[in-house]
Amino acid sequence: MIIPLHGENRQTNMEEISLNLHIHTRYSDGSGTHEEIARAASEAGLDVIITTDHNVLVDGKEGYYTFDGRRVLLLVGEEVHFQARHPQKNHLLVFGTNREMATYAPDVQNLVNQVKSAGGSSFIAHPVDPALPMFGEGDISWEAWSVNGYTGIELWNGFSELKSVVHSRLDALWYAFSPHYMAHGPLPQTLKIWDNLLAAGSKVVAVGGSDAHALHKSMGPIHKTIFPYKFHFSAVNNHLILPNPLRGDLAYDRGAILTALARGNNFVGYDLPASTRGFRFSAHNLHGNAIMGDEITLEDGVTLQIKLPENGEIRLLCNGDVVREWQNTTNGALITTQPGVYRVEAYTQFLGKRRGWIFSNPIYVRDNKTRRRPNDYK
């Protein structure tokens, strides 16, 4: 008897929600209150936001916020790092633990283990994060690569990318006033690290993070809020695919969202050039369907299907190598007989440049012999 793998019984009419994460409030070095940030998210049309202040799990702020009849769900995680460490490295985004994790910061492996045993998930924040000396910003990349057991990485971090494109004070001024020109895609080094981890057999979930602070900066007579929250919320978002619609019930919805995020049932979408809502990447064999984050067995062949919400460039990758490209289209499909880790990138033209638009989580196509039993997923 063939026992379906986790994910092979996926329905096709699933629910998509938009989620922005890695947001700082006044509880650390952001400029906004939870209420102000929730309002900005509502105005940007988001469904869910997750705030992550430095080394503090803020109490009493989770819940639905309603503005002009539109509700947005605010969840609270934290960004944990060892503050006594110099130079500053190894920032970890932590979700769903229900208790403070900052006390475990000095030992990164122990921190990851504690998050797991508290039922939470952990994501390496800004894995590659260049220095910006002219503004006193150091390199705060991840260095603890020997650590294992984390859920995933922040593939596309808005602030790291800013640091990578600013080479002078004039650049900084330009992007402060024209933030929509900034984003081009995840840093190539981060993509490479992710592909290497995936090819080595790890399940590593990708998320997009804003690292939103909405800092008030002054340069001479010019005073400016750098990257307001609402700007971030219209830019790099996560699009989660859920088996059922949200109910408006905090406990249920929180569980469904954090579970889908930890499984990688999401794609990272840069929504500024064009909405990425409606993107789909799925796999099909004789026994059922799988979506991003799922595993599927090869059987006699697996059909991979890609759908863009509007015309763009599609790249299908297996174990980090491009196996197929499509130009100026909304659809791609490929029948594969090769096991491997398959993921999709889509690009679009925006403000005169080719820019990263969609980065999917992988579908893990397993060899028939190495398939796991359903109990392995409990």
Ligand SMILES: [Zn+2]
């Ligand atoms: Zn950080």
Ligand SMILES: [Zn+2]
């Ligand atoms: Zn941060």
